[in-house]
Amino acid sequence: xxxxxxxxxxxxPFLGALVLATGLSSCALTNxxxxxxxxxxxxxxxxxxxxxxxxxxxxxxxxxxxxxxxxWAVKLYERGMTRNIIFSGAAVYTPYVxxxxxxxxxxxxxxxxxxxxxxxxxxxxxxxxxxxYLLARERGMRHIAFxxxxxxxxxxxxxxxxxxxxxxxxIDMVPLVFKDMTVSNLSTPVIDPTPAYVSPFVPLPERExxxxxxxxxxxxxxxxxxxxxxxxxxxxxxxxx
Numbered sequence: 001x002x003x004x005x006x007x008x009x010x011x012x013p014f015l016g017a018l019v020l021a022t023g024l025s026s027c028a029l030t031n032x033x034x035x036x037x038x039x040x041x042x043x044x045x046x047x048x049x050x051x052x053x054x055x056x057x058x059x060x061x062x063x064x065x066x067x068x069x070x071x072w073a074v075k076l077y078e079r080g081m082t083r084n085i086i087f088s089g090a091a092v093y094t095p096y097v098x099x100x101x102x103x104x105x106x107x108x109x110x111x112x113x114x115x116x117x118x119x120x121x122x123x124x125x126x127x128x129x130x131x132x133y134l135l136a137r138e139r140g141m142r143h144i145a146f147x148x149x150x151x152x153x154x155x156x157x158x159x160x161x162x163x164x165x166x167x168x169x170x171i172d173m174v175p176l177v178f179k180d181m182t183v184s185n186l187s188t189p190v191i192d193p194t195p196a197y198v199s200p201f202v203p204l205p206e207r208e209x210x211x212x213x214x215x216x217x218x219x220x221x222x223x224x225x226x227x228x229x230x231x232x233x234x235x236x237x238x239x240x241x
Contacts, residue, residue: 031177031178031179033150033175034150034175034176034177034178035177035179037153037172037173037174037175038174038175038177040172041081041145041172041173041174042079042081044143044145044172045080045081045082046080046081046082046083046143047081047082047083047143047144047145047172048082048083048084048136048141048142048143048144049082049083049084049085049086049117049136049139049141049144049145050073050076050077050081050082050084050085050086050144050145050146050147050174051086051088051119051128051129051132051133051136051144051145051146051147052069052070052072052073052085052086052087052088052102052132052147052148053069053088053089053122053125053128053129053132053146053148053152054066054087054088054089054090054092054098054099054101054102054122054128055069055089055098055102056092056093056094056096056098057094057096057098057101057193057196058094058096059094059096059193061188062101062105062188064183065149066101066102066105067183067186067188068149068176068181068183068186069102069147069148069149069176070102070105070106070109071109071181071186071187072147072148072176072180072181073085073087073106073147074106074109074110074111075180076145076147076174077111077115078110081145081174082145082147083115084115084116084117084136084141085106085111085115085116085117086117086118086119086132086135086136087099087100087102087103087106087116087117087118087119088118088119088120088122088127088128088129088131088132088135089102089119089120089122089128090120090121090122090123091196091198091201092123092203092204093203093204093205094201094203095197095198095199095201096193096196096197096198097118097120097196097198098196099118099119099120099122100118100120100195100196101191101193101196103116103118104191104192104193104195104196105189105191108189108190108191109187109189117135117136117139119131119132119135123204123216123221124213124216124217124219124221125152125155125156125217126156126159126216126217126218126219126221126222127216127221127222129146129156129159129160129163129171130159130163130219130222130227132144132146133163133167133169133171134227134230137230137231138230142170143170144169144170144171144172145171145172145173145174146160146171146172146173146174147174147175147176148175148176149175149176150175150176150178153173153174153175153176154173154175156173157173159219160173166224166227166228167227167228167231168231169231
């Protein structure tokens with residue numbers, strides 16, 4: 001398993017148990033499954049926006065997981081599959097706002113700034129998807145996809161379905177297709193990370209205990225009432241489950 005899977009923000013023992021219990025044949029986790037979801041997304045494109053979850057930045061070179069997520073998002077944009085990219089992530093484990101860092105890299109890779117949106121409050125993967133969708137909705141965007149690595153896409157598939165039931169959310173999963181992405185061949189632009197730096201800063205593990213972080217990973221911090229009120233106000237069809 002990739003050394004940067006820790007940045008999926010799902011406790012590794014829980015992740016391992018979940019993978020073993022469900023089986024690695026789940027659609028988003030296999031090469032064929034990735035390709036199948038990509039072809040489905042291509043048929044549904046263009047999306048109004050794709051939501052891309054953050055990865056911690058430690059102030060030096062970007063890590064492979066972030067590089068893959070940003071390059072995948074840029075590929076989808078270049079292929080005309082999305083009109084906009086929403087990067088989501090606060091300063092969680094390091095004093096750099098993840099969404100801002102990833103947006104800076106995407107700009108260097110050629111995505112116009114006006115097509116990059118930043119969601120800078122999410123501290124867990126569930127919040128990346130949830131908050132990213134709400135930001136898109138606030139901008140009048142309805143046709144949304146979640147673009148990340150296969151494991152995270154698979155883990156959040158249940159939340160996406162729940163959001164469809166409760167909020168009328170139209171969210172597709174577009175997991176990274178590994179055959180399209182070889183980390184060693186991906187360009188590595190240079191950015192000035194200063195705009196993403198926040199001070200004072202306290203990392204999440206020093207602000208929250210393990211149980212509270214685990215509950216956050218499971219979606220305990222999602223404001224369903226606020227989201228549902230907004231959905232109903234705009235004519236949403238979601239229902240409580």
